[in-house]
Amino acid sequence: MSTPYRVKGNTGEWEVILGLEVHAQVSSKSKLFSGAPNDFGSEPNENVSLVDAAMPGMLPVINEYCVEQAVRTGLGLKAQINRRSVFDRKNYFYPDLPQGYQISQFLDPIVGKGILIIDMPDGTAREIGITRLHLEQDAGKSLHEQSPKYSFIDLNRAGIALMEIVSEPDMRSPEEAALYLKKLRSIVRYLGTCDGDMEKGSMRCDVNVSVRKPGAELGTRCEIKNMNSTRFMVKAIEFEAQRQVEILESGGKIDQETRLFDASTGETRTMRSKEDAHDYRYFPDPDLLPLEFSQEFIDKIKATLPELPDDKKQRYISDMGLSAYDASVLVADQATTQYFETVAAKHNPKLASNWITAELFGRLNKAGLEIEASPITTDKLSGLLTLIENNTVSGKIAKVVFDKMFETGKDAAVIVQEEGLTQVSDTGAIEKVIDEVMAANPDKVAEYRSGKDKLFAFFIGQVMKASGGKANPGMVNELLKKKLADECTK
Amino acid sequence: MSKLTDLTLSEARDALKAKKISSKELTQAYLGAIESLNPALNAYIKVTPERALAGADAADARIAKGQGGALEGIPFAIKDLFCTKDVQTTAGSHILEGFVPQYESSVTTRLWDAGAVMLGKTNLDEFAMGSSNTTSYFGNVISPWKAKGSDKDLVPGGSSGGSAAAVSARMCLAATGTDTGGSIRQPASFCGIVGIKPTYGRCSRYGIVAFASSLDQAGMFARNVRDAAIAQTVICGHDPKDSTSSPKAVPDFEKALTGNIKGMKIGIPREYRVEGIDPEIAALWDKGITWLKDAGAQIIDVSLPHTKYALPTYYIIAPAEASSNLARYDGVRYGLRVLPDGGGLTDMYRKTRAAGFGDEVKRRILIGTYVLSAGYYDAYYKKAQRVRYLLVQDFKKAFEQVDALLTPTAPSAAFAIGENSDDPVKMYLNDIFTIPTSMAGLPGLSLPAGLSSTGLPLGLQIIGKSFDEETVFRVAGVMEEAAQFKALPQKVAA
Numbered sequence: 001m002s003t004p005y006r007v008k009g010n011t012g013e014w015e016v017i018l019g020l021e022v023h024a025q026v027s028s029k030s031k032l033f034s035g036a037p038n039d040f041g042s043e044p045n046e047n048v049s050l051v052d053a054a055m056p057g058m059l060p061v062i063n064e065y066c067v068e069q070a071v072r073t074g075l076g077l078k079a080q081i082n083r084r085s086v087f088d089r090k091n092y093f094y095p096d097l098p099q100g101y102q103i104s105q106f107l108d109p110i111v112g113k114g115i116l117i118i119d120m121p122d123g124t125a126r127e128i129g130i131t132r133l134h135l136e137q138d139a140g141k142s143l144h145e146q147s148p149k150y151s152f153i154d155l156n157r158a159g160i161a162l163m164e165i166v167s168e169p170d171m172r173s174p175e176e177a178a179l180y181l182k183k184l185r186s187i188v189r190y191l192g193t194c195d196g197d198m199e200k201g202s203m204r205c206d207v208n209v210s211v212r213k214p215g216a217e218l219g220t221r222c223e224i225k226n227m228n229s230t231r232f233m234v235k236a237i238e239f240e241a242q243r244q245v246e247i248l249e250s251g252g253k254i255d256q257e258t259r260l261f262d263a264s265t266g267e268t269r270t271m272r273s274k275e276d277a278h279d280y281r282y283f284p285d286p287d288l289l290p291l292e293f294s295q296e297f298i299d300k301i302k303a304t305l306p307e308l309p310d311d312k313k314q315r316y317i318s319d320m321g322l323s324a325y326d327a328s329v330l331v332a333d334q335a336t337t338q339y340f341e342t343v344a345a346k347h348n349p350k351l352a353s354n355w356i357t358a359e360l361f362g363r364l365n366k367a368g369l370e371i372e373a374s375p376i377t378t379d380k381l382s383g384l385l386t387l388i389e390n391n392t393v394s395g396k397i398a399k400v401v402f403d404k405m406f407e408t409g410k411d412a413a414v415i416v417q418e419e420g421l422t423q424v425s426d427t428g429a430i431e432k433v434i435d436e437v438m439a440a441n442p443d444k445v446a447e448y449r450s451g452k453d454k455l456f457a458f459f460i461g462q463v464m465k466a467s468g469g470k471a472n473p474g475m476v477n478e479l480l481k482k483k484l485a486d487e488c489t490k
Numbered sequence: 491m492s493k494l495t496d497l498t499l500s501e502a503r504d505a506l507k508a509k510k511i512s513s514k515e516l517t518q519a520y521l522g523a524i525e526s527l528n529p530a531l532n533a534y535i536k537v538t539p540e541r542a543l544a545g546a547d548a549a550d551a552r553i554a555k556g557q558g559g560a561l562e563g564i565p566f567a568i569k570d571l572f573c574t575k576d577v578q579t580t581a582g583s584h585i586l587e588g589f590v591p592q593y594e595s596s597v598t599t600r601l602w603d604a605g606a607v608m609l610g611k612t613n614l615d616e617f618a619m620g621s622s623n624t625t626s627y628f629g630n631v632i633s634p635w636k637a638k639g640s641d642k643d644l645v646p647g648g649s650s651g652g653s654a655a656a657v658s659a660r661m662c663l664a665a666t667g668t669d670t671g672g673s674i675r676q677p678a679s680f681c682g683i684v685g686i687k688p689t690y691g692r693c694s695r696y697g698i699v700a701f702a703s704s705l706d707q708a709g710m711f712a713r714n715v716r717d718a719a720i721a722q723t724v725i726c727g728h729d730p731k732d733s734t735s736s737p738k739a740v741p742d743f744e745k746a747l748t749g750n751i752k753g754m755k756i757g758i759p760r761e762y763r764v765e766g767i768d769p770e771i772a773a774l775w776d777k778g779i780t781w782l783k784d785a786g787a788q789i790i791d792v793s794l795p796h797t798k799y800a801l802p803t804y805y806i807i808a809p810a811e812a813s814s815n816l817a818r819y820d821g822v823r824y825g826l827r828v829l830p831d832g833g834g835l836t837d838m839y840r841k842t843r844a845a846g847f848g849d850e851v852k853r854r855i856l857i858g859t860y861v862l863s864a865g866y867y868d869a870y871y872k873k874a875q876r877v878r879y880l881l882v883q884d885f886k887k888a889f890e891q892v893d894a895l896l897t898p899t900a901p902s903a904a905f906a907i908g909e910n911s912d913d914p915v916k917m918y919l920n921d922i923f924t925i926p927t928s929m930a931g932l933p934g935l936s937l938p939a940g941l942s943s944t945g946l947p948l949g950l951q952i953i954g955k956s957f958d959e960e961t962v963f964r965v966a967g968v969m970e971e972a973a974q975f976k977a978l979p980q981k982v983a984a
Contacts, residue, residue, distance in 0.1 A: 050593055054818040056586065057573045057595060057697040059732050089814050091862070093839060100817020151835075153822065281862035283871060286704035286811055288733050 005173030007211065009245045015214045016241045017221070018177050018207060019169035022184055023162045024194040025138070025202040026069045032137050032161035033060030033103060040200050044143070044154040052159040054098035059287050062087075066161040067291065069193040070110050070135050071301050073163055076191045076308055077130050079114025081298050085134075087288045091281040095153050096140035104164075106282040109134035110291065116167070116187070117310055118179040119328035128180055129168030138162050157201075163194065169208065169218070174234040181205060181230050182332065186309050190334050198228050207233060209240045211248065219244070220254040224261050224268055236261035240268050312337055320349035329357050335371050342378040347385040355381060359399065363406050375409045376402070384412035396469050397421050425472040427479065430463075433471065434483050437462045448484055459484070494519040495660045495983040499564060499717035500744075502663060506553055506563045513553070513563025517546035517607055520565045523983035524609065524661045527634070531981060533646075533655040535570050535628045536578055537610035545607035552605065560724050562605030567656045567665035570611035571618055572598050572708075573697040577608075581699040582616040582626035582649075585819045585826045585846025595697025596729045597666060597708045604724045609662050612652030616848045617816065618673055618701045621920035623651025624907060625850040633681060633904050634659035634979035637944040644904040644946070647677030647920075650711070654681040657711040660983035664712040664721045668698060670705045671804050672900075672924025675936035678711055679899035679949025682938040682977060684718045684966070685711050689957045690931030691736035694729030700815040702808035703734075705928050715937060715966045719743035722959070738957055746960035747967040752786035756965065757892035761797035762923060764901075771898045771948065774940050778896055778950045781972035782965070790892050794884040799877045800926040805918060806861050806874035807929075812851075813858025819846060853914065878929050885930045889955045894965050897923050899936040899949035923951060933959045937966050938975040947977065 006013035030037055034051035051058045074081050088106040089099075111133035117125050140158035142151050165184065171177045185203060188194040195202050210221035224240060227233040239261075244254055258272040284290075307315075309331040316327035330340050330353060343352040360381070364374060376384075384401060387393045393401060393416055404415045416422055424430060437459060438445050448455040463476050494516050497505060505511045521539050528534050542565065549563035573579045573591040580586045594602070602608070615625040622645035623631040631651040633644040635658070646655040650667030654677035657665050667674040669687035678685025686709045693708040700706060708725060712718040726740040758779060763772065779789055821827035821842030828841035847855070861870035888895065900920055910917045927934040933956075936949040950969065954962035 053823055055573075055591065055593070055824070056579070056581070056589070056699045056818070057591075057695070059696055061731060061733055091814050091817060093817065093820060095820070095822050095835065098818060098823060100820060101814055279864045281814070281859065281864075281867075283810060283814070283862055283867070286702075286734075287700075 004214075005175065006214075007241050007245050009249050011249050013214065014211045014241070014245045016172060016174075016237070017169050017210045017212065017218060018171035018173075018237060019221075020167045020171070020177060020180060021206040021208070022165045022181065023204045024073075024165060024184075024188055024196070026066045026135075026161035026163055027192060027194055028063060028065050028069060028161060030063055031159040032063050032066050032135065034159050036159065038160055042156055044152070044156065046156060048155040048158065052098065052155055054100070060103060060285070062288065062291065063161065066135060067110070067293070068301055069161075070133060070163055071293075071298060072191050072305065073165070073188060073193045074111030074114065074133055075298070075302055075305055076187045076193075077111070077114035077116060077133065077165070079130055079133065080112035082108065082110055082112055083293055083295065083298070084108065085110040085291045087135075087285045087291065088282045089285045092278045094139065095151065096142050096155070096158065098140070098155060098158055102137050102139065103285055103288070104136035105134035108290075116180060116183055118176060118183050119313070119324075120179070121325070123324040126176065128170045128176075131166040131168050133163050133165045136162050136164055169210075169221075174237040177207065177237060178230045178234055181233065183309070186332050186334075190306055190308055198230070201228060204228050205233065207237060209237055209244070210254070211241050211244045219248075220256050222254065222257055222259050222268075224259050225271060227261060232261060232263055235266055236268055239266060243268065306334075316349070316353075320344065320353075322350060322353050326353050326357050329361075333371070339371050339374075339378055343381050343385065346382050347389065351385055351388070352381075355385065355402070359402055375407075376405050380405055380409075380411060387412050387416060391423055391425055391472055391474075392416065393421055393423050394469065394471075394473055396464075397423065421470065423472050424467055424470045425475055427475070430467070430471050430475055430479050431483070433463055433466050434459075434476075434480055437466055438483065445484070456480070456484075493983070495523055498713055499663045499720060502564060503561070503720070506549075507558070509553065513546035513549040513565075513607060514543065516563065517542050517565050517609070519983075520609055520662055523659070526984065527659050527661055527981055531632045531634060531655050531659060531661075532629050533612055533631055533652040533659065533661055534567065534610045535580060535582070535613050535626075535652070538577055538608055541577070542607050542609050545602075549605050549607060559604035561601060561721065563607060564605070564663050565607045565609050566601060566721075567609050567612045567653055567662035568598055569614055569650050569653045569666050569668060571614055571668050571699045572666060573699065574598055574608070574611065577611065579611065579699070580628065581618070582614045582628060583846065583848070583851070584627040585842070586699075587627065587826065589825050591697075593697060596694035596731060597698065597725045600725050600727065601666070606724075612650070612656055612665060614652055615649035615673075616851050617699065617812070618649040618668055618670055618706075619812070619850050619854055620648040621672065621676055621917055622905075622907070622910065623648040623677070624911060625848055627848060630907055631655050632907070634981035635681065635904060635946055636980045637946055640944075642906040645680065645907055647680035647900070647904065649673040649677075650685075651677050653711050654678055654683060654685065657681070657683050657713060658979050659981050664710060664717055666708060666725070667711050668701075668706055668708050669924075669928065670702050670707075670808060671928045672921035674709045674711065675924045675934055675949070675951055676900045676920055678936040679938070679947065680904040682947030682975065682979065683711055683713055684715055684935065684937050684970075685709065686718050686722050686935045686959070686962070687928070687933065688722060688726060688959050689736070689933045691734055692726045692740070692933075692957070692959070694727070694732040694735045696729055696731040702811040703815060704811060705804075705808060707928075715935075715963060715970045716744060716747055718935070719747060719963045736957070741960055743959055743963050746963045748964060749967060749971065751782070751965055751968050754787045754894070754961075754965070755790050755892040756782050756787045757790050757792035757888050757895045759792050759794045759797065759888065759895055759897060761794050762897045764922070768902055770942050771901060774948050774950065775896070775898050778939055778969060781969055782896065784972065785968045787965075792888040792892060792895070794881075794888055794926065796877065796880045796884050797926055800881055800929055801918065801922055803874045803877045803881070804921075804925045804929055805857065806870050807878065809854040809858035810862050810871050811858070813855045813862065816847075816851070816855055819843065821846075850914070881926055882930045885926075885932060885953075893955070894961050895953040896965075897951045897953065899923060899951040903942040903944065903946035903948055927951075927953050932956055933962050935962050935966050937970055937973070938977075939969065939973045940975065941977055945977075947975075
């Protein structure tokens with residue numbers, strides 16, 4: 001286990017307690033209670049139905065697909081699925097909230113307790129509790145730049161289905177919070193229930209932060225609202241924890257309040273104090289019947305679940321012999337696993353994993369490419385691994401070939417052919433090189449023979465160098481040993 | 491030949507079909523009646539003569555071709571709570587003055603699809619909140635009835651007072667209403683006509699300006715039971731746009747009017763014989779019981795023990811839902827906007843809603859907001875929901891023994907305008923006999939059963955099992971036959 005994250009104060013170390021509320025936009029064609037489309041990037045107020053605009057007499061009708069998506073997500077979080085849940089009205093006035101209330105789920109959410117496992121960089125795993133997942137409507141957007149005097153309202157987002165996924169206060173460091181978010185994103189993307197795109201606002205999160213002396217009672221928390229990037233979230237937590245420690249150490253107390261993170265200053269500031277907190281007057285929405293479905297409905301969805309990251313990771317470790325770390329790196333993204341599994345089907349999985357995690361990722365990162373856009377397709381990587389496995393090229397040469405493949409998109413075999421990089425596995429040829437190296441270094445040969453075994457690596461290096469890296473390292477090893485020993489017995 | 495406006499809906503339907511009359515002349519007759527009577531009665535907020543005549547022409551053309559729906563060419567009035575495409579819809583409120591919907595309510599869509607002709611939009615208590623039609627921003631509706639020896643203007647009842655007055659004064663053949671706690675049945679009783687509130691879920695609420703969503707239900711006013719049955723059949727039915735509308739098949743209610751209730755069991759809930767009940771009302775109730783006995787029904791004394799809690803419970807649940815339903819009238823998207831110079835968002839909300847809503851609406855928004863507030867929710871709203879469940883159980887138990895219930899519709903005959911207006915609770919008591927039915931979502935019908943000593947109509951209410959409007963209509967038909975109610979209001983189409 002790595003050392004626990006602590007904030008250092010004047011009176012000692014403080015532990016940080018974190019809980020996340022993630023708003024994940026349901027991937028669906030239309031909104032939660034209306035038939036209006038969900039398209040991102042439309043003209044303002046283009047995707048607004050009479051229901052979304054809360055015209056008099058309009059009524060919400062539940063989008064069954066969104067319900068399926070919520071159940072699917074709940075199953076992905078190994079959570080309790082509630083066969084009966086209730087939609088409530090959360091009442092407050094705001095211009096981008098046309099009904100004057102948000103339809104949400106308060107007391108009876110569609111999904112109850114679940115679990116999310118985060119993979120720590122040291123290969124260990126931590127379980128984070130999921131408190132609940134509920135369905136609710138998104139609000140519209142107020143626009144303030146169009147006029148000096150008036151605000152404008154865009155209702156395109158109004159009524160879009162969101163899943164609010166609430167965690168237990170189980171995280172203890174900004175890193176864990178970041179890993180939680182990353183894992184959650186990975187799961188919903190696997191499930192196809194949310195595209196996880198934080199830039200487009202498809203995933204946003206609120207973080208509850210409190211601090212305490214290790215082992216003490218939980219402290220008062222502050223909620224930092226509406227974070228749309230992991231990087232900002234980490235910064236916000238770091239700042240907020242420090243702020244709370246400073247207040248407590250100077251004898252103050254934390255006010256439970258809602259705060260905003262200002263990315264330009266890196267600070268959080270008060271958005272709403274407890275006194276200004278809304279009384280939302282929740283009550284069951286009389287326009288909607290309680291949401292009820294059968295066990296068969298759940299089972300049908302369950303039958304269509306893909307293999308999820310945790311199961312995949314386990315399989316990669318136990319069936320393919322990958323390290324826990326490599327496995328968790330591979331499974332983070334579904335496209336990567338598809339890539340990996342395609343290659344691993346034809347080759348040693350460990351070899352495939354190494355080439356993907358060590359070589360391909362680095363180059364993709366540098367080029368700013370997603371794996372789907374990799375110039376080295378699975379077929380091409382497979383071609384290279386074949387050359388390695390049948391000893392046509394050495395690992396070292398393979399890296400050269402790999403670079404050329406990435407640049408040119410050519411097949412490995414073509415590059416090897418063109419550049420004459422075929423591995424030399426001819427005993428006579430290798431022996432000839434060894435002889436030359438030994439002849440050029442008689443003093444080293446003598447030292448070796450007098451017992452300085454460590455010089456063996458020197459000879460290997462010299463032979464490989466003299467062969468232009470093309471000599472088969474295994475054979476070099478074997479023949480060199482024999483030759484040095486042969487001379488010895490002479 | 492008698493006047494065209496004397497024809498009942500079923501007579502007009504048959505005469506139209508037989509081409510003895512045209513929809514155009516029928517419609518013109520009603521437009522004429524509206525023109526002469528509406529200035530005094532204020533039953534309509536908006537009359538739509540051009541649309542009415544165009545609708546009549548279209549109906550006549552379809553009838554000429556041997557086509558046409560169940561209500562082909564019949565002139566209707568529409569409570570101004572139903573959204574009507576391209577026709578102003580106000581809910582009786584200043585906040586929606588000038589609001590012209592770009593959509594049609596499902597109930598009115600069914601009417602137009604059946605060939606009905608729209609004469610206009612009728613007045614109502616603001617957002618359907620009231621029992622006297624004196625809270626409308628567009629002025630009081632005056633009942634076409636007068637008490638003997640008095641020239642005082644009387645209330646038509648509410649909230650659907652405009653529709654009731656219009657049917658009673660023969661300014662239309664039938665009219666839609668909505669009933670949340672008695673808003674169809676009580677005005678029907680006051681105006682001497684038939685009013686039916688079906689089972690909750692029978693009619694779609696889509697396009698009806700919401701007051702209290704778990705109680706609001708559309709229904710019909712007509713001159714007699716048959717007419718009400720014909721019109722009600724048309725507006726019932728499942729609507730995918732309203733999640734609370736029932737998928738149950740809708741029978742032809744007119745066919746339920748067999749005139750035979752022999753052996754039927756009718757319950758008389760003893761808790762409705764409240765202390766201090768108007769002796770005239772009690773006597774009328776007894777008369778009704780006799781009629782049923784004479785028709786061969788069995789009368790059974792039943793108990794609905796939680797009845798006394800219905801009214802207070804209603805005045806928690808209905809305002810709670812209303813406070814939320816009316817939050818959308820904020821001056822942002824449609825309707826009234828009052829934005830003081832240099833004012834911000836909060837000023838706009840405050841001024842718009844202060845100017846847009848009347849006192850009764852504000853009172854109910856305040857009550858509703860209060861009972862939903864943190865710290866009060868459990869004591870009020872949650873408890874009210876529990877009581878509501880008990881009320882439902884009361885009726886369920888009673889209906890294990892009987893097929894229908896007979897009660898008075900209202901505790902009194904129509905009162906004068908201004909009476910009761912100083913005391914909201916006294917006003918709320920008007921709905922004491924109708925509210926329990928609404929809370930339980932059951933069908934209820936009021937029919938005129940007699941006149942008070944002052945010559946004003948009094949109604950009796952028939953309550954049925956859930957989705958058993960047929961029995962309600964059947965019993966009502968038999969009682970109507972026995973009652974022989976022929977009185978006409980003082981103000982009626984000439």
